Structures are given as structure tokens and as C-alpha cells.
Amino acid sequence: MAFTMELPNEAAIKREVLQQVKPLPEEVDQLQAVAEGNVAEILTLDIGEIAQKKFILQSIESFGADSMKSSAAKNSMLQMTVGSLSRDGDEGGVVAKGLMELHRELEDLDPSLIDFTKTGILGLVFNPVRAYFARYQKAESAIVEIIASLDKGKKSLKNDNTTLEIEQQALRDLTRKLMKEVQLGVLMNESIEKQIDAARSRNEEPEKIKFVAEEILFPLRQRIMDMQQMIVVNQQGVMATEVVIRNNKELIRGVDRAKTVTISALRIGVMVAGALYNQKIVLKKIQMLNETTNSIISGTSHMLKVQGAEIQRQSMEATVSVETLKNAFADVMEALDSISSYKQEALPRMRDTVNQFRELAAKGEEQIQQLESGHKMTQ
Numbered sequence: 001m002a003f004t005m006e007l008p009n010e011a012a013i014k015r016e017v018l019q020q021v022k023p024l025p026e027e028v029d030q031l032q033a034v035a036e037g038n039v040a041e042i043l044t045l046d047i048g049e050i051a052q053k054k055f056i057l058q059s060i061e062s063f064g065a066d067s068m069k070s071s072a073a074k075n076s077m078l079q080m081t082v083g084s085l086s087r088d089g090d091e092g093g094v095v096a097k098g099l100m101e102l103h104r105e106l107e108d109l110d111p112s113l114i115d116f117t118k119t120g121i122l123g124l125v126f127n128p129v130r131a132y133f134a135r136y137q138k139a140e141s142a143i144v145e146i147i148a149s150l151d152k153g154k155k156s157l158k159n160d161n162t163t164l165e166i167e168q169q170a171l172r173d174l175t176r177k178l179m180k181e182v183q184l185g186v187l188m189n190e191s192i193e194k195q196i197d198a199a200r201s202r203n204e205e206p207e208k209i210k211f212v213a214e215e216i217l218f219p220l221r222q223r224i225m226d227m228q229q230m231i232v233v234n235q236q237g238v239m240a241t242e243v244v245i246r247n248n249k250e251l252i253r254g255v256d257r258a259k260t261v262t263i264s265a266l267r268i269g270v271m272v273a274g275a276l277y278n279q280k281i282v283l284k285k286i287q288m289l290n291e292t293t294n295s296i297i298s299g300t301s302h303m304l305k306v307q308g309a310e311i312q313r314q315s316m317e318a319t320v321s322v323e324t325l326k327n328a329f330a331d332v333m334e335a336l337d338s339i340s341s342y343k344q345e346a347l348p349r350m351r352d353t354v355n356q357f358r359e360l361a362a363k364g365e366e367q368i369q370q371l372e373s374g375h376k377m378t379q
Contacts (some may be wrong), residue, residue, distance in 0.1 A: 023180050031180060035187035043195055047211050060219050064181040064227045071174045071230050075237045078167050095153035095251045102146045102258055108135070147259055154255040157248045164248075168241040175234040178227050185224040192217050 023031065047053055192212065199209050 023176075023183050027180060028183060031184045032187055035184055035191055038188055039191040039195060042192065042212060042216060043199075045208075047208055053211075057215060060216055060223070063185065063220070063223050064178065067174055067178045067181060068227060068230045071171070071178065071234050074167070074171050074174060075233060078171060078237050078241060095150060095157060095255060098146050098150040098153055099251075099254055099258060102143065102150070105143055105146065143263065147263070150255045150258060154252050157252050161245050161248050164241050164245050168238055168245070171234055171237050171241070175231055175238065178231050178234065182224055182227045182231065185220055185227070189217065189220055189224065192220070 042056060045052060045056060196209055196213055196217070199205075
């Protein structure tokens with residue numbers, strides 16, 4: 001069988017079986033020589049010679065009989081063997097059950113189905129990470145037992161395949177022998193048929209022609225047909241065995257993958273789940289810190305914005321309000337106007353007052369002078 005990465009199918013297995021049991025060209029040449037010798041012996045037979053005639057008839061009768069009996073016995077035994085061994089490959093087999101149990105355990109431990117971010121009262125009481133790792137530790141012992149069971153099943157499958165391969169090879173050998181016998185029978189059939197036609201054309205003994213056709217050619221053809229049917233049955237047996245062997249190999253590879261890839265993937269998944277949970281906590285803290293920082297920055301920028309605008313507004317305005325200055329200036333001007341008016345009004349009164357004070361002063365001076373004059377007179 002040539003190297004190929006294509007998936008096998010029934011037709012491919014059948015072609016492979018036929019190729020393995022088909023007679024080789026040199027074997028066909030040998031069979032051709034045997035067939036010609038047998039036909040020559042038959043044609044030179046004296047039908048009156050009882051012993052020779054009986055020998056040829058018994059040879060035709062027993063032709064391929066041993067191979068057919070052995071094939072029938074081997075097929076019967078192989079059927080029971082395959083029926084017994086194939087149970088390890090169906091849903092009730094040890095390996096298949098172990099793989100299904102492992103699958104269920106892994107499904108329960110799938111980290112992607114666990115909510116590690118559960119909060120609130122349930123999150124405090126039932127810590128999701130602690131609960132998950134507790135479940136993993138509990139399941140790991142069960143997984144170890146399943147793997148041990150799978151190892152036993154794998155060993156059993158290998159032993160089964162060894163048994164099946166031995167039985168299959170024996171059936172292949174029988175089929176190869178039958179193929180050679182069929183080839184010999186076909187060559188003899190073709191040669192005898194030609195010789196009968198030639199004898200009839202030469203008007204040879206009708207009795208001998210009848211004997212060869214009915215007593216030799218007819219049972220020979222029957223035996224060829226029987227052997228051909230047995231070859232088909234053998235081929236089916238070889239193919240069925242091959243399917244079981246290949247299915248067992250797939251189960252063996254499945255066990256190996258479960259022990260290496262699947263279990264390793266589970267352990268890595270558990271480790272990654274824990275790491276991601278821790279990272280998620282750190283990220284949440286960082287997010288809270290970022291939100292606080294953003295709030296501080298936002299508040300500070302708002303204060304700067306408001307205060308800056310106020311400063312700009314104050315810088316654009318005078319220290320004293322213009323309106324206040326206007327009112328104050330108006331009051332001052334009004335006061336000045338009042339003072340001016342008062343002065344204007346007071347000037348005439350002040351003039352009168354001055355005049356009055358001057359008159360009073362003059363009168364007083366007169367009085368004083370009079371007083372002084374009277375005093376001098378009294379002296």
C-alpha cells in the first residue's frame with residue numbers, strides 16, 4: 001500500500017484487499033502451464049478407463065474444497081471475534097465510556113463557563129475562584145482514575161488488534177489461495193471450451209465430448225462460481241476486520257490525545273483562569289484609580305477654568321466701579337455747586353454784615369470817645 005494521507009473508505013480498503021490477494025504475473029504463467037497440462041490429460045482420457053476417469057472426476061469435485069471449508073471456518077470464527085472485540089469500539093466499550101466520562105468531567109471544569117467576577121453577597125459567601133479550584137481538585141482524582149482505565153482499555157485494544165491482524169492475515173492467505181484456484185479453473189474452463197468446440201468441428205467422439213462437457217466442464221464452472229462467492233465473503237471479512245482494526249487505532253490515538261493534549265489543556269486552562277482572574281482584579285483597581293484621577297483632574301481643570309475666567313474678568317474691570325465713580329463725581333460736583341451757590345448767596349449778606357459791624361464799630365468808638373471825654377472833664 002502506497003503512502004497516503006487520505007482518509008480510507010470501503011472502496012479503498014476493497015481495492016487494497018484485492019491488490020494483496022491478486023495472483024502475481026509469474027504465478028499466472030505457472031497456472032497457465034498447469035491448466036494446459038490438466039486439459040491435455042483430460043482430452044487424452046480414455047473414458048473406458050474407470051480408474052483414470054474416477055481420479056479426474058474426484059479431482060474436479062475436490063477442487064478448491066479445502067480452501068472453501070477453511071474460509072468458512074475462518075469467517076465463522078472471525079465473525080465471533082470481531083463481534084466480541086468491536087464492543088470496545090462502540091458506545092458501550094471501556095475506552096469509549098472512559099472518553100465520554102472524561103469529556104463530561106472536562107465540560108464541568110471549563111473555565112470559560114465560570115463567572116469569576118460574581119459580586120454582591122453571593123460573591124462574598126461563595127468565592128468563585130476558590131469554589132472552582134476546589135471543584136478542580138475534586139475532579140482531578142476522578143480524572144486520574146479515568147486515565148488509568150483508559151490505559152487499560154488502550155492495552156486491551158492493542159491486544160485485540162494483534163489478534164485481529166493474525167486472523168485477518170490468515171483470511172488473506174486463504175483468499176489468495178482461492179484466487180489462484182479460481183484463476184486455474186478459469187484457464188482450464190477457457191481451454192476445455194475451446195477444445196470441445198474444436199472436437200465438435202472435427203466430428204470426434206460425441207460420447208467423449210458429452211462426458212467432458214457434462215462431467216468435467218459443468219462441475220468445474222460450478223466450483224469456480226462457488227469459489228468466487230467465497231472470495232467475496234472473505235473480502236468482506238477482511239474489510240470488516242480492517243475497519244475494526246482502524247477504529248481501534250483511532251481509539252488508541254484518542255486515549256493518547258486525552259492523556260497529553262486534553263489533560264495538559266485543562267491544566268493550562270485552570271492556570272490561565274486563575275491568572276486572568278487576578279489580572280481582572282488588578283485591572284478593576286486600576287480602573288477605579290483612573291476614575292479617581294480623572295475626577296481630580298476634571299475638578300481641578302474646572303476650578304482653573306472658573307477662577308481664570310474670574311481673574312480675567314476682574315482684570316478687565318477697574319478696582320472701583322465706573323458707576324460708583326460717576327455717582328461720587330456727581331455728588332462732588334453737586335456739593336461744589338451747592339457751595340458756589342451758597343457763596344453767591346452769602347456774599348450780599350456778608351457785605352451787609354460787614355457794613356453793620358463797621359457801623360457798630362463806629363458807634364462803639366464814639367461811645368468810647370465820649371466816655372473818655374467825660375472822664376477827663378471830671379478830673
